[in-house]
Amino acid sequence: MQADNKDDMRDKILEAALKRFTQYGASKTTMNEIAEDLRCSKASLYYYFPDKNGMHQAVLQKIGETYFQEMEMEARNATSATKALFKLVEIRRSFISRFCRLELFKLLNDCSTTVQELMVAAKKREMEIHAAIIQHGVNTGEFKVEDVHKTAVLLTQAMMGLRFTVPDVVHKNNDIDVALFERVIEQQKALLEVFIKGIKA
Amino acid sequence: MQADNKDDMRDKILEAALKRFTQYGASKTTMNEIAEDLRCSKASLYYYFPDKNGMHQAVLQKIGETYFQEMEMEARNATSATKALFKLVEIRRSFISRFCRLELFKLLNDCSTTVQELMVAAKKREMEIHAAIIQHGVNTGEFKVEDVHKTAVLLTQAMMGLRFTVPDVVHKNNDIDVALFERVIEQQKALLEVFIKGIKA
DNA sequence: ATTTTGACCTTGAAACTAAAAAAGTCAGAA
DNA sequence: TTCTGACTTTTTTAGTTTCAAGGTCAAAAT
Numbered sequence: 001m002q003a004d005n006k007d008d009m010r011d012k013i014l015e016a017a018l019k020r021f022t023q024y025g026a027s028k029t030t031m032n033e034i035a036e037d038l039r040c041s042k043a044s045l046y047y048y049f050p051d052k053n054g055m056h057q058a059v060l061q062k063i064g065e066t067y068f069q070e071m072e073m074e075a076r077n078a079t080s081a082t083k084a085l086f087k088l089v090e091i092r093r094s095f096i097s098r099f100c101r102l103e104l105f106k107l108l109n110d111c112s113t114t115v116q117e118l119m120v121a122a123k124k125r126e127m128e129i130h131a132a133i134i135q136h137g138v139n140t141g142e143f144k145v146e147d148v149h150k151t152a153v154l155l156t157q158a159m160m161g162l163r164f165t166v167p168d169v170v171h172k173n174n175d176i177d178v179a180l181f182e183r184v185i186e187q188q189k190a191l192l193e194v195f196i197k198g199i200k201a
Numbered sequence: 202m203q204a205d206n207k208d209d210m211r212d213k214i215l216e217a218a219l220k221r222f223t224q225y226g227a228s229k230t231t232m233n234e235i236a237e238d239l240r241c242s243k244a245s246l247y248y249y250f251p252d253k254n255g256m257h258q259a260v261l262q263k264i265g266e267t268y269f270q271e272m273e274m275e276a277r278n279a280t281s282a283t284k285a286l287f288k289l290v291e292i293r294r295s296f297i298s299r300f301c302r303l304e305l306f307k308l309l310n311d312c313s314t315t316v317q318e319l320m321v322a323a324k325k326r327e328m329e330i331h332a333a334i335i336q337h338g339v340n341t342g343e344f345k346v347e348d349v350h351k352t353a354v355l356l357t358q359a360m361m362g363l364r365f366t367v368p369d370v371v372h373k374n375n376d377i378d379v380a381l382f383e384r385v386i387e388q389q390k391a392l393l394e395v396f397i398k399g400i401k402a
Numbered sequence: 403a404t405t406t407t408g409a410c411c412t413t414g415a416a417a418c419t420a421a422a423a424a425a426g427t428c429a430g431a432a
Numbered sequence: 433t434t435c436t437g438a439c440t441t442t443t444t445t446a447g448t449t450t451c452a453a454g455g456t457c458a459a460a461a462t
Contacts, residue, residue, distance in 0.1 A: 031454065042454090
């Protein structure tokens with residue numbers, strides 16, 4: 001198999017990998033399978049990616065990018081800060097329901113430095129989106145907070161934490177269960193409601 | 202070795218086990234070591250406890266009982282609901298700093314039914330303490346909430362969740378790091394502040 | 403020159419094994 | 433009724449094997 005140019009082939013690989021990963025999970029997908037799907041040799045994959053983990057990261061980065069862009073779009077175009085914060089929860093919901101099989105969790109537990117950095121960066125970016133919306137709320141007189149940044153960190157951490165405490169038992173290896181995550185989303189909305197009241201001007 | 206009566210001996214064992222567990226961790230403590238500390242035979246321990254896990258649970262239940270009683274005392278005697286909620290955080294702080302080596306986490310991941318039930322019960326009890334204080338706040342006109350119970354669940358889950366999101370990396374096997382937990386406590390206080398504003402009458 | 407590949411090497415996770423250590427039992431003593 | 437020494441059973445650890453999957457490379461194809 002051959003693509004028109006380098007970037008095109010790289011993208012085709014990412015597409016095929018994403019399909020396999022979302023359907024069967026990343027760890028249950030072999031490099032051979034991806035190669036067979038693309039009617040190319042396994043060695044070709046290694047021409048475009050350093051290793052399987054690198055490919056997994058690239059897949060995550062790609063879909064993560066659209067996730068964050070959607071959120072950033074919302075942050076920019078929002079009229080009401082309150083509505084925007086609730087919209088973020090909805091965006092998160094639809095993202096997770098689509099990509100819950102991607103073993104985000106497994107990668108996080110890898111403890112490899114690059115992955116760790118990626119996750120920390122993602123956390124930071126999400127936090128900054130929250131900060132931007134809160135800042136907007138402060139500017140319009142909707143909110144009143146002492147320190148926008150600290151408030152955004154707190155909100156992000158509190159919302160994320162519900163992922164661990166809403167389920168009664170925390171499974172170590174399992175990826176995210178969709179039904180369970182719906183309950184997390186519900187609680188995130190409830191918390192957001194109280195939190196917003198707590199920072200209303 | 203011989204004690205005056207059955208309950209007394211049981212208590213001596215729990216005391217010795219607690220000492221070992223807090224110093225070296227439960228999994229690194231052998232039944233022989235506890236027996237040697239007490240100058241009794243290992244078999245004696247099995248006269249009072251069904252197995253090591255049962256003993257570990259009993260130790261946890263014992264110290265947990267004083268923890269909850271301290272909290273319940275605060276809930277009963279509180280004048281201001283706001284102050285009481287902040288006091289709970291302080292009680293949690295001092296409890297964790299004393300018993301962070303008890304491998305609470307390991308037991309939770311055991312997934313044995315009885316332990317799971319114990320943890321769920323503990324969660325519920327803590328939640329009910331929060332509910333009682335919030336109810337008190339509602340009665341005195343300090344707070345205004347639609348559903349006291351739901352609010353208490355939300356607050357408890359949000360506070361607990363910070364245990365997982367405040368540290369950048371979540372260690373799987375390690376027990377709680379004291380220094381890290383201080384940061385968790387700080388965020389719990391910050392969240393509580395906003396949360397309380399959000400439910401102020 | 404860049405991209406692709408078949409053939410090949412390397413690694414890591416699962417499946418055994420044996421030995422050691424710790425958990426757990428019990429008949430009988432105190 | 434409480435306790436124990438001597439005992440068995442279970443769990444943990446470390447070492448080994450194996451094989452599928454990960455990863456490499458010289459050479460071929462474009």
